[in-house]
Amino acid sequence: MPTADMPPDLDSIRLASERLAPWIHRTPILTSRTLDSICGGSVVLKAENFQKVGAFKIRGAMNALLQLNDGEKSRGVVTHSSGNHAQALAYAGRSLGVPVCVVMPVNAPAIKKAATEGYGATVVPCEPTLAARESTVADLIARHNYTLIHPFDDWRVIEGQATAAWELLDQAGPLDVVIVPVGGGGLLAGTALTVRGRSPSTRVIGAEPKAADDARRSLASGRIEPSNDPKTVADGLRTSLGERTFSIIRDNVDEIVTATEPEILDAMRFVLERFKILIEPSAAVPVAPVFNGSLDVRGLKVGIIISGGNVDLEPWFKSLADRWI
Amino acid sequence: MPTADMPPDLDSIRLASERLAPWIHRTPILTSRTLDSICGGSVVLKAENFQKVGAFKIRGAMNALLQLNDGEKSRGVVTHSSGNHAQALAYAGRSLGVPVCVVMPVNAPAIKKAATEGYGATVVPCEPTLAARESTVADLIARHNYTLIHPFDDWRVIEGQATAAWELLDQAGPLDVVIVPVGGGGLLAGTALTVRGRSPSTRVIGAEPKAADDARRSLASGRIEPSNDPKTVADGLRTSLGERTFSIIRDNVDEIVTATEPEILDAMRFVLERFKILIEPSAAVPVAPVFNGSLDVRGLKVGIIISGGNVDLEPWFKSLADRWI
Numbered sequence: 001m002p003t004a005d006m007p008p009d010l011d012s013i014r015l016a017s018e019r020l021a022p023w024i025h026r027t028p029i030l031t032s033r034t035l036d037s038i039c040g041g042s043v044v045l046k047a048e049n050f051q052k053v054g055a056f057k058i059r060g061a062m063n064a065l066l067q068l069n070d071g072e073k074s075r076g077v078v079t080h081s082s083g084n085h086a087q088a089l090a091y092a093g094r095s096l097g098v099p100v101c102v103v104m105p106v107n108a109p110a111i112k113k114a115a116t117e118g119y120g121a122t123v124v125p126c127e128p129t130l131a132a133r134e135s136t137v138a139d140l141i142a143r144h145n146y147t148l149i150h151p152f153d154d155w156r157v158i159e160g161q162a163t164a165a166w167e168l169l170d171q172a173g174p175l176d177v178v179i180v181p182v183g184g185g186g187l188l189a190g191t192a193l194t195v196r197g198r199s200p201s202t203r204v205i206g207a208e209p210k211a212a213d214d215a216r217r218s219l220a221s222g223r224i225e226p227s228n229d230p231k232t233v234a235d236g237l238r239t240s241l242g243e244r245t246f247s248i249i250r251d252n253v254d255e256i257v258t259a260t261e262p263e264i265l266d267a268m269r270f271v272l273e274r275f276k277i278l279i280e281p282s283a284a285v286p287v288a289p290v291f292n293g294s295l296d297v298r299g300l301k302v303g304i305i306i307s308g309g310n311v312d313l314e315p316w317f318k319s320l321a322d323r324w325i
Numbered sequence: 326m327p328t329a330d331m332p333p334d335l336d337s338i339r340l341a342s343e344r345l346a347p348w349i350h351r352t353p354i355l356t357s358r359t360l361d362s363i364c365g366g367s368v369v370l371k372a373e374n375f376q377k378v379g380a381f382k383i384r385g386a387m388n389a390l391l392q393l394n395d396g397e398k399s400r401g402v403v404t405h406s407s408g409n410h411a412q413a414l415a416y417a418g419r420s421l422g423v424p425v426c427v428v429m430p431v432n433a434p435a436i437k438k439a440a441t442e443g444y445g446a447t448v449v450p451c452e453p454t455l456a457a458r459e460s461t462v463a464d465l466i467a468r469h470n471y472t473l474i475h476p477f478d479d480w481r482v483i484e485g486q487a488t489a490a491w492e493l494l495d496q497a498g499p500l501d502v503v504i505v506p507v508g509g510g511g512l513l514a515g516t517a518l519t520v521r522g523r524s525p526s527t528r529v530i531g532a533e534p535k536a537a538d539d540a541r542r543s544l545a546s547g548r549i550e551p552s553n554d555p556k557t558v559a560d561g562l563r564t565s566l567g568e569r570t571f572s573i574i575r576d577n578v579d580e581i582v583t584a585t586e587p588e589i590l591d592a593m594r595f596v597l598e599r600f601k602i603l604i605e606p607s608a609a610v611p612v613a614p615v616f617n618g619s620l621d622v623r624g625l626k627v628g629i630i631i632s633g634g635n636v637d638l639e640p641w642f643k644s645l646a647d648r649w650i
Contacts, residue, residue: 049601050601054601231649232649233645233648233649261649261650262646262650265642265645265646265649265650269638269642272603272638273603273638276374276375276379276602276603276604276634277601277602277603278597278598278601278602278603279601309601313594313597313598315641315644315645316640316641316644317590317594319640319641319644320558320590320640321587321590323558324556324557324558324586324590325586325587325590
């Protein structure tokens with residue numbers, strides 16, 4: 001179990017995997033002969049879109065809550081997120097009887113707020129600035145003595161996310177390359193710790209939108225280079241790295257690859273059409289370089305973690321309804 | 326093995342299941358606690374959207390081709406379809422080295438023609454009328470001595486479609502109700518033969534769009550009552566019953582339920598959002614009455630065959646591209 005500011009080691013990730021097992025799905029791995037023949041490699045998708053709340057984020061959120069002491073549990077937790085972490089923490093809190101408070105910018109989609117509240121969490125609105133978000137969180141902690149569960153820059157969260165790659169290695173056997181999306185870096189840092197520890201010769205690659213390439217720039221310069229309000233369809237990857245995630249990624253990740261917006265949409269559509277599974281744009285980002293050949297994986301066995309499947313289907317179904325109803 | 330005009334019996338369906346095994350996927354069954362809590366029953370989806378060519382249709386097409394003699398195989402086969410049967414027969418023909426010719430109306434979507442040709446079939450256009458289609462097929466048979474593989478009104482095809490329910494019963498155990506979509510009736514007739522034979526007390530229900538309710542009307546009147554160019558988003562279910570499918574359905578199906586266009590879209594969206602799988606509108610039709618409660622399944626174990634996942638994603642991705650690229 002990691003102490004306050006120590007990264008998890010392989011033993012603690014294995015323990016986290018056991019700790020989480022009763023609470024989450026062991027998601028399947030999927031393959032496609034078409035994708036293999038396109039890229040010349042052998043690709044395995046770890047389908048975390050089938051995970052509880054539709055995303056890997058339940059791993060980190062649940063792992064953090066399971067390690068709170070009784071006082072922390074009864075006082076409750078707070079986070080800031082308008083994405084999958086918000087719903088994951090809300091779901092985990094409801095499962096464990098821990099009060100959850102989520103600070104969300106006032107311009108977050110109504111559907112995200114409703115989903116989070118649907119899992120029983122309290123949503124506190126704030127102005128859509130970093131300063132407003134931090135002061136709102138700080139104020140809530142001061143008033144209620146909540147425990148902060150950061151969406152990615154928290155060792156318990158990183159340890160939880162690390163269990164997705166743990167399962168992937170168990171299910172897929174030896175891999176030459178593992179590719180995962182990188183936004184705040186929780187999944188990439190966790191994956192790097194697992195893979196570096198269990199299979200040192202496997203390359204670990206992060207994939208991010210070209211329009212939000214802070215991880216690529218940060219690895220190049222050796223310090224955190226945030227993206228400023230990046231515009232990308234991959235809404236889960238607009239966040240920049242944190243201190244903890246950056247430190248792990250800097251030391252353990254081999255490469256960051258990027259995908260343009262058309263490349264992300266092409267990959268997402270390919271996965272929908274050929275695998276017949278619903279994935280969110282962020283999940284298509286690590287598929288894109290394999291699908292379009294910008295990353296050469298010929299002859300290699302490749303694992304990709306499909307981060308989630310929470311997509312706003314409203315525009316599509318509105319057009320279907322306009323046509324048919 | 327069925328002779329020219331005898332329906333398959335249980336033994337021949339079992340043999341077909343073994344015959345097909347090397348050529349098709351044994352698709353998984355899927356469940357959702359959310360759906361179960363909504364309908365009060367226990368629902369299992371047989372995910373034929375994960376099948377070869379994205380639909381159960383490969384079962385009937387492959388089963389028919391596997392039973393041709395060498396002369397028939399070398400002369401080739403013909404069918405008329407602009408839907409999943411066209412692609413299924415083309416795929417099966419390519420797998421077995423049997424030439425395939427598909428008569429398709431000139432107004433069929435270009436994407437369907439391209440997909441069928443992509444599997445190596447020859448597409449012959451015809452005017453979009455029943456008379457033109459039949460004369461074109463007859464002409465091709467006269468000239469090339471092709472064997473006709475009808476999309477649904479053929480015992481070999483019905484026998485192949487019957488194997489989906491065979492697997493469902495193997496995978497899900499005893500079921501109180503089985504619900505499948507009905508267009509031309511190949512899947513429903515095959516399902517009825519399998520379920521009636523293996524589990525006589527299980528109710529067999531067909532589901533069709535309210536806007537194309539020829540099966541409901543035909544069962545009520547006791548004779549085939551075709552729909553005339555029905556308009557429904559469930560493009561796989563616009564066809565009316567054939568003589569062979571009607572005779573089986575009349576004697577072996579307990580009930581036909583219908584779904585309106587909004588109900589079909591609601592069910593399709595629910596399956597996408599909660600199961601995270603891509604299903605076509607036709608596949609949502611048997612889900613709709615369970616999801617919206619128009620069919621009472623409280624306390625029952627229900628099997629639904631998800632017929633396919635071939636959806637035109639172009640409108641959705643066009644709107645995504647317009648916004649992000």
